[in-house]
Every structure is written in structure tokens, then in C-alpha cells.
Amino acid sequence: MPMKLTLRVWRQAGPNADGAFREYQANDVSPDMSFLEMLDVVNEQLTAKGEVPIAFDHDCREGICGMCGLMINGSAHGPMPATTTCQLHMRSFADGETITIEPWRATAFPVLRDLCVDRSALDRIVQAGGFISVQTGNAPDGNALPVPKQDADAAMDAAACIGCGACVAACPNASASLFTAAKVAHLGFLPQGQPERYRRALKMVAQMDLEHFGGCTLFGECQEACPKEISIDTIGRMNKDYLTGMLFEPAENQKAAGAG
Amino acid sequence: MTLDARIPSGPVAQKWDKHKFEMKLVNPANKRKYHVLVVGSGLAGASAAATMAELGYQVSCFCFQDSPRRAHSIAAQGGINAAKNYQNDGDSIYRLFYDTVKGGDFRAREANVYRLAQISVNIIDQCVAQGVPFAREYGGLLANRSFGGAQVSRTFYARGQTGQQLLLGAYQALEKEVAKGGVKMFARTEMLDLIQVGGRARGIVVRDLVSGKISSHVGDAVILATGGYGNVFYLSTNAKGSNTTAIWRAHKQGALFGNPCFTQIHPTCIPQSGDYQSKLTLMSESLRNDGRVWVPKREGDTRAPHLIPDAERDYYLERKYPSFGNLSPRDIASRAAKEACDSGRGVGPGGLGVYLDFRDAINRLGRDKIAERYGNLFEMYQRITDEDPYQVPMRIYPAVHYTMGGLWVDYNLMSTIPGLHVLGEANFSDHGANRLGASALMQGLADGYFIIPYTIGHYLAGTKLEPVSADHPDVRAAERAVEERTKRLLSIGGKRSAQSFHRELGRIMWDKCGMARDASGLREALQRIPALREEFWSNLTVPGSGAELNQSLEAAGRVADFLELAELMCTDALHREESCGGHFRTEHQTEDGEARRDDERFAYVAAWGHGGEGKAPVLHKEPLAFENVQLATRSYK
Numbered sequence: 001m002p003m004k005l006t007l008r009v010w011r012q013a014g015p016n017a018d019g020a021f022r023e024y025q026a027n028d029v030s031p032d033m034s035f036l037e038m039l040d041v042v043n044e045q046l047t048a049k050g051e052v053p054i055a056f057d058h059d060c061r062e063g064i065c066g067m068c069g070l071m072i073n074g075s076a077h078g079p080m081p082a083t084t085t086c087q088l089h090m091r092s093f094a095d096g097e098t099i100t101i102e103p104w105r106a107t108a109f110p111v112l113r114d115l116c117v118d119r120s121a122l123d124r125i126v127q128a129g130g131f132i133s134v135q136t137g138n139a140p141d142g143n144a145l146p147v148p149k150q151d152a153d154a155a156m157d158a159a160a161c162i163g164c165g166a167c168v169a170a171c172p173n174a175s176a177s178l179f180t181a182a183k184v185a186h187l188g189f190l191p192q193g194q195p196e197r198y199r200r201a202l203k204m205v206a207q208m209d210l211e212h213f214g215g216c217t218l219f220g221e222c223q224e225a226c227p228k229e230i231s232i233d234t235i236g237r238m239n240k241d242y243l244t245g246m247l248f249e250p251a252e253n254q255k256a257a258g259a260g
Numbered sequence: 261m262t263l264d265a266r267i268p269s270g271p272v273a274q275k276w277d278k279h280k281f282e283m284k285l286v287n288p289a290n291k292r293k294y295h296v297l298v299v300g301s302g303l304a305g306a307s308a309a310a311t312m313a314e315l316g317y318q319v320s321c322f323c324f325q326d327s328p329r330r331a332h333s334i335a336a337q338g339g340i341n342a343a344k345n346y347q348n349d350g351d352s353i354y355r356l357f358y359d360t361v362k363g364g365d366f367r368a369r370e371a372n373v374y375r376l377a378q379i380s381v382n383i384i385d386q387c388v389a390q391g392v393p394f395a396r397e398y399g400g401l402l403a404n405r406s407f408g409g410a411q412v413s414r415t416f417y418a419r420g421q422t423g424q425q426l427l428l429g430a431y432q433a434l435e436k437e438v439a440k441g442g443v444k445m446f447a448r449t450e451m452l453d454l455i456q457v458g459g460r461a462r463g464i465v466v467r468d469l470v471s472g473k474i475s476s477h478v479g480d481a482v483i484l485a486t487g488g489y490g491n492v493f494y495l496s497t498n499a500k501g502s503n504t505t506a507i508w509r510a511h512k513q514g515a516l517f518g519n520p521c522f523t524q525i526h527p528t529c530i531p532q533s534g535d536y537q538s539k540l541t542l543m544s545e546s547l548r549n550d551g552r553v554w555v556p557k558r559e560g561d562t563r564a565p566h567l568i569p570d571a572e573r574d575y576y577l578e579r580k581y582p583s584f585g586n587l588s589p590r591d592i593a594s595r596a597a598k599e600a601c602d603s604g605r606g607v608g609p610g611g612l613g614v615y616l617d618f619r620d621a622i623n624r625l626g627r628d629k630i631a632e633r634y635g636n637l638f639e640m641y642q643r644i645t646d647e648d649p650y651q652v653p654m655r656i657y658p659a660v661h662y663t664m665g666g667l668w669v670d671y672n673l674m675s676t677i678p679g680l681h682v683l684g685e686a687n688f689s690d691h692g693a694n695r696l697g698a699s700a701l702m703q704g705l706a707d708g709y710f711i712i713p714y715t716i717g718h719y720l721a722g723t724k725l726e727p728v729s730a731d732h733p734d735v736r737a738a739e740r741a742v743e744e745r746t747k748r749l750l751s752i753g754g755k756r757s758a759q760s761f762h763r764e765l766g767r768i769m770w771d772k773c774g775m776a777r778d779a780s781g782l783r784e785a786l787q788r789i790p791a792l793r794e795e796f797w798s799n800l801t802v803p804g805s806g807a808e809l810n811q812s813l814e815a816a817g818r819v820a821d822f823l824e825l826a827e828l829m830c831t832d833a834l835h836r837e838e839s840c841g842g843h844f845r846t847e848h849q850t851e852d853g854e855a856r857r858d859d860e861r862f863a864y865v866a867a868w869g870h871g872g873e874g875k876a877p878v879l880h881k882e883p884l885a886f887e888n889v890q891l892a893t894r895s896y897k
Contacts, residue, residue: 037537051803065332190393
């Protein structure tokens with residue numbers, strides 16, 4: 001049964017332009033379409049009318065690249081739990097419904113056009129310390145250092161983060177704590193990540209502050225919105241590593257750290 | 261032109277070590293004087309950029325996505341092969357080499373494949389050291405599984421997200437170097453042409469996808485790690501943005517294109533559900549370890565799967581290929597699915613699907629064990645199809661997944677344009693006519709971490725490079741050409757969107773140059789593609805302007821290049837009068853429907869040169885010699 005929908009879409013011509021909602025009718029929407037396929041159809045219709053189509057970010061369309069991300073009726077990635085926008089299907093909506101579609105809203109994520117935002121701040125948080133400093137070629141045998149299965153599994157749970165930014169968009173403070181904590185936890189669970197563990201937490205948290213993300217006040221909206229179900233427990237872990245770093249790391253590493 | 265693959269002499273097992281010693285080195289203090297441009301930030305590009313920066317080169321890296329972490333390597337699910345023999349089940353470098361040459365249906369270069377197998381073991385070590393959370397056994401050591409087409413367990417994996425985790429490892433190494441200043445990263449930046457000065461690759465013209473500004477970057481060498489061109493079929497498992505533009509532009513400037521028709525059709529994808537379909541989703545073939553593939557024995561049997569008793573099911577892979585069964589290589593499993601559907605026994609809408617059934621595995625191992633192995637894949641399937649694979653068998657159908665063809669490169673991964681190197685899926689080198697599962701990640705990382713860091717030094721140390729400034733006349737000319745082309749795309753003022761042309765092209769390619777090909781169909785495609793291209797250039801509409809974020813313009817430029825590449829693929833498929841790997845010519849099959857290779861006439865790499873606008877491409881041949889693995893008919897029976 002094809003559905004009829006009304007879309008209220010945020011249109012903004014450029015980073016410095018004023019934006020506004022515009023209404024579009026989407027008729028003949030199949031319940032088996034993905035949300036982005038529904039937008040594709042609307043865009044084809046706009047193009048046919050000579051109008052500029054709605055810009056939105058997307059790439060893999062299988063829920064892993066993290067490029068797509070829309071605020072749908074006020075929820076990051078829409079109503080389904082553990083689902084990216086590209087994996088959301090129109091069967092999750094009712095015929096006749098009005099759907100409001102907005103970009104991620106956060107000071108640290110300026111709008112580039114329509115529904116596209118600039119998330120490069122997340123890359124800069126990783127640059128601050130979200131890695132293990134190992135040069136290519138000097139690694140020991142992969143089995144030289146056993147990793148308890150539960151640690152490897154916990155690391156993998158945190159490493160599943162796709163960097164989409166839904167946690168920031170969902171947070172009333174626009175904090176990037178869940179994103180940052182997921183990386184701190186991933187690397188911190190592994191023996192290979194121990195040498196830089198506390199310094200990493202200090203530096204990544206400091207960068208998060210510099211990028212104008214808000215502080216975490218444990219609302220927990222982030223873990224609700226996270227398409228990969230990253231647990232808010234990782235934030236507790238990050239805070240612990242941060243505190244340990246403030247107590248025991250050398251002064252030069254502490255100086256770089258912000259207010260947390 | 262004579263093609264020199266520059267394969268080192270000596271026994272295959274010693275070639276790479278010997279070559280490493282013989283290659284020229286760049287003095288550590290001189291490395292920072294060299295500037296290398298890397299296009300693409302997937303496994304090959306990110307690992308190359310990070311590693312070269314670690315060595316001291318100045319690197320600029322470009323990707324069209326908003327972050328290097330999004331490159332499509334991230335979507336690889338199943339795993340990465342390595343000849344570690346941790347399982348004590350008879351694996352070795354030689355066996356991985358042998359399997360890969362055989363799996364590629366004897367259309368890959370032995371020396372490259374051997375090197376790949378050698379390096380495979382270092383890749384795992386490197387990734388573990390970076391913190392890639394590979395699956396582990398309770399004793400804390402790395403877990404392995406067997407994977408499509410292999411009889412040993414040599415595949416390392418991180419749940420169903422191996423590509424993601426390996427890419428994040430490479431991405432983190434890249435960001436580490438960005439922080440140190442060794443790499444300058446340009447995201448949302450698309451390469452639109454190659455710049456040659458004095459016959460060498462010296463730069464690229466790019467478009468900033470946010471501001472629309474077209475500009476140039478110059479350096480001492482250019483590396484393309486821009487992935488495959490499966491999106492020429494419109495529907496594929498590739499990301500929507502994956503495109504051929506970088507390699508196609510380089511091809512038009514003189515880089516030969518190797519085996520363009522070698523395409524991998526992956527057997528386990530979710531079938532298409534409607535005309536609006538924008539891409540196809542892969543279900544990792546690791547599912548074939550426990551899932552059994554079947555169709556009803558009777559044509560037109562529309563009963564629900566659980567109502568069809570075992571005796572009335574045709575487990576056709578187990579029947580036809582008893583020793584490999586459900587783990588038969590991809591080309592074979594795909595073709596068998598097509599045959600089953602062509603014989604009217606397909607399931608689901610339109611009869612374009614076969615069952616992948618976990619009933620027996622769930623009974624044997626329990627639901628929890630299956631959930632642990634494939635939980636995320638089952639969820640993904642349910643989300644897309646609204647069906648629960650724990651209860652109802654999955655429906656799968658083959659889809660375009662990977663392109664073995666790509667720019668021709670020599671043993672040093674350099675194309676026929678001096679200074680232009682090509683890594684990963686973008687080159688043609690290691691997989692022959694069919695890629696084995698879990699080998700793409702291996703190749704991308706081998707090229708990036710362990711091969712190009714050596715061979716780029718050899719090129720730079722052995723070449724006299726004059727400085728090139730951004731206002732060099734050749735640079736300006738390349739920039740102007742890109743500006744004019746962009747203007748032309750915007751000014752056609754027709755009626756059809758780029759997407760509608762892309763869809764139509766995709767249908768032609770899938771029907772005529774897909775899983776099965778024949779001369780008359782290919783000839784028809786070779787009539788229809790130029791006609792479609794002509795319509796494109798006269799009836800395209802691109803809303804908006806060039807001086808802004810304009811996704812319609814991006815799409816139009818990519819489709820324009822696909823429309824040219826498609827013709828070359830069909831030309832190559834028509835000329836190759838044999839069946840091998842993923843290239844199945846219906847005229848060339850055995851009585852029981854298996855591929856019939858012709859080693860007398862076709863044991864070569866078809867490397868095509870661009871003939872010029874409106875002119876036929878020019879074929880060059882690189883003969884393939886098999887000195888270690890004996891040419892034999894592939895059999896998985």
C-alpha cells in the first residue's frame with residue numbers, strides 16, 4: 001500500500017544563509033523504501049520541476065559509514081532504536097503523517113547546506129589522541145600478547161561507533177562525550193592501548209572542549225540515539241581515565257587537558 | 261607500447277625480498293622534501309598516507325566524504341585472510357598464494373600474488389598493534405574462521421565489521437600523522453583530473469565540494485587509491501558515492517586499464533524490492549559457513565519455505581559441488597543462483613532470490629551461538645526486509661560487489677604514466693578474474709602499509725623531478741579544462757536527471773555485461789551505450805550552480821565517466837572469447853555449464869589504452885606465465 005506523507009524539510013542555501021522549513025508532498029511512498037530512498041524520489045521530482053534538490057549526506061546506505069544523519073521528528077536517526085537514517089524504512093511511519101526533517105543541531109556542527117553539517121570536529125578529537133602510536137613495521141606477532149576475550153569483546157563494543165554524531169545531536173548540551181568515550185574505552189580496554197591510556201583521555205577531552213561541544217550531565221539521550229548502542233558506561237570509564245590522568249600523568253600532559 | 265611489469269627475477273618466494281634490497285632508498289633527511297598526493301582514504305589510501313608520513317614524506321590526502329573514516333572499505337563485513345597457520349590446519353604462504361591464483365582463475369600475476377600472501381602475516385601484526393579488536397578465543401589468542409572458497413581457517417575477523425575496524429585502525433594512524441603535520445587532509449574534496457608535466461604525474465585538479473572552488477595540488481608523485489567502479493551497474497553493494505572518475509580521468513590521459521570486464525558478482529545480497537532501489541546490501545558470505553543455500557525442486561513451487569520438506573528442496577551447491585558445497589567461490593555460487601532462478605525455481609518477488617537457510621545450524625548449535633556469530637547481520641536483514649531470519653530463511657540474490665579490473669600497474673604498483681601509482685581495488689593486480697573472500701582487505705592494506713612505502717622511494721630516488729609551481733602552464737590548462745567541463749554539465753539545460761541516466765546505464769550493463777555475457781548482447785550494449793551517452797550530453801539537467809555544494813553536479817560528473825567506462829567494459833568482455841572467473845561468456849561453457857577457459861589464446865592481461873575521443877580503444881597484452889601454479893581447470897566438485 002503506497003503511503004502519502006507531508007515533509008517539513010530544513011532548507012538552507014549555504015553556511016551563512018538563513019534557513020527555513022519548506023513543505024513537500026511525498027506521494028506513492030512504498031513502506032519498503034528506506035528513508036533516504038524516499039528523499040531520492042522527492043529529489044527526482046524537484047529536479048524534474050527545475051528546483052534545487054534537498055542536500056543530505058549519505059554514502060554506504062548500509063548503516064556503517066556514519067555519513068548519513070537526520071533529525072526526524074526531533075529524534076536523531078528517527079524513531080527506531082539502533083538504526084541509522086539509511087536503515088530506517090518507511091514502514092516505521094504512518095500513512096498521512098507529517099515528518100519534520102532537520103540537520104544535526106550543534107554549535108560544533110555548522111550547517112553547510114540543507115541537511116548537511118560539518119562534523120570535522122570529531123576528526124580533530126581523534127587527532128588529539130584517539131590512536132595507538134605504532135609505526136608500520138614494528139609490530140610484534142599478533143599472538144604475542146594475549147587479550148582476554150572479555151576485554152576484546154568490550155573493546156569491540158565501544159569500537160563499533162560509526163562517528164555519525166547522533167549522540168551530539170541528541171544531547172541537550174550538544175556534548176560529544178559518548179563519541180569521545182567510545183574511543184577512549186575501545187583503546188583503553190586493550191593491552192596495546194595502555195601506554196597512552198591516561199594521556200589519551202586528557203587530550204581528547206581537552207579537544208572536545210576546544211571544539212565547543214557541551215559538557216556531559218548524564219542525561220543519557222546519547223545512548224538512546226546511538227545507532228550502534230554504545231553504552232553510556234564508556235563515559236564513566238573516560239571520566240575515570242581522565243581523573244587518573246589529572247592525578248598521575250606528567251604535568252605537560254595535564255596542562256593540555258581542559259575542564260572535562 | 262611494450263608493457264614491462266618489472267617483475268624481479270629469481271624464484272617466486274625470493275622476488276620481493278630481493279627487490280626490496282635492490283630498490284633505491286631516499287635518505288631520511290631528504291624524504292621531507294618530497295610531496296606525495298594520495299587520492300582516497302580507504303584501507304589502501306589511508307594506510308599508504310599514514311605510512312609514508314611516518315617515513316617522513318609530506319603527504320596530502322583527499323577524499324570526497326566528510327571524513328576519511330567513511331571510505332567504503334568500512335563496509336567490508338567478513339574478514340581478512342592471512343597465512344598465519346595459527347590453526348595448524350595446513351595453511352602456508354604458498355597455500356594462500358596457490359589458492360589466490362587458482363581462485364582468480366589463472367588471470368593474475370604470480371609474483372604479485374605471492375608477495376601479497378607473504379605480506380598478509382605482517383598486516384595482522386600491524387593491525388593488532390594498532391588496537392584492532394579482532395575476535396579472540398578464551399585463551400586470549402586470535403580466532404579464525406574459514407571463508408568462501410578456502411579449505412583452511414585463515415580468516416581474521418572483528419564480528420561482522422572487519423572492514424570497519426581495519427579502516428578505523430588505518431584512519432587513526434592517518435589522524436595521528438595529521439596531528440603531527442605529516443599529512444594534510446582534504447575531506448569533501450573530489451579529484452576531477454590528473455596533471456602531467458613532462459610526461460609524469462605531478463598533480464591533481466580538485467573541486468571543493470562545499471564551496472565549489474576548483475583548484476590544483478602539485479607534488480612529486482600521485483597515488484590513486486579510489487576503489488572500484490562497480491557503480492557502473494547503478495545497483496551494486498558499493499557506497500552511493502563510489503565512482504570511477506579518478507581512474508577514468510587518468511586512463512584518458514594515458515594510463516592503461518587492465519581487464520575492465522572482470523567484475524565480481526557477490527552471491528549473498530538482499531534481493532531488490534522495488535524500482536526506487538538505490539543500492540543493494542550485501543550479507544557477508546561468512547553466512548555460508550552455517551547457512552545452506554536451496555531452492556524448491558519443483559518449478560513454480562510457491563509454498564512457504566517451512567512447508568517444503570527436505571526431499572523437495574534442492575540444495576544445489578551441495579549437490580553440484582560436494583567438496584566445497586555452500587562455500588564454493590563467489591563466481592560459481594552466483595552463477596548457480598542465476599541458473600536456479602532462470603529455471604523458474606527462484607523464490608520471493610519476481611522469482612529473483614534463493615534461500616539461505618539457518619534452520620539446521622540453529623538446531624545443531626542453538627540460537628545463541630548463531631546470534632553470536634551473525635547477530636548483527638541478522639538484524640540488518642530483518643531491518644531491511646521485515647523478516648526474521650531466525651524463523652524464515654533469508655532470501656538472497658547475487659549483486660555486483662567488486663571489480664577485479666582497474667588501472668594496469670607494474671610490480672611497483674606504478675601505472676603506465678610515470679609517477680602515477682594505483683593501489684587497492686583501483687588497480688587490476690592481484691585477483692585475476694575472480695577475487696576470493698577476505699582478500700580485498702588484505703590487498704588494500706598490503707599495498708598501502710607494506711608495498712608503496714618501498715616502491716615510492718624507489719621511484720622518487722631514481723627520478724629527476726623539476727619543481728612544478730601551481731601556475732605552471734600545464735597546471736593551469738588542466739584546471740581550465742575541468743572548469744569548462746563543469747560549466748558544460750551545468751549548461752545543457754535538458755530534461756533528465758543524472759540519476760535517470762545512471763539507472764538506464766545500469767540496466768544495460770546488468771543485462772548485457774553482468775553474470776552471463778554473449779557476443780550479441782555485448783554488441784547491442786555497444787550500440788546502446790554511445791546513444792545513451794549522446795542523450796546525456798544533450799538532455800541532462802543539473803539544477804543549481806557550480807559555486808556551491810551541489811550534489812546533482814557531483815553525480816552528473818561521475819555518471820558522465822561511467823558512460824564512457826561502460827563501453828570499454830563491454831569491448832573487453834566481447835574481445836575475451838573465453839569464460840574465466842566472474843567473466844562468463846555463454847558461448848564458452850562445458851556441457852555441464854561450467855566456465856571454459858582458453859589458456860592458449862587468453863592467458864594475458866588485457867590492458868586497454870584510450871584511443872582518443874570517438875576512437876576505438878587500443879589493446880595491449882601482458883602475457884601471464886604460470887611457473888609455480890600449474891594451469892588447470894578450476895574444480896570445486
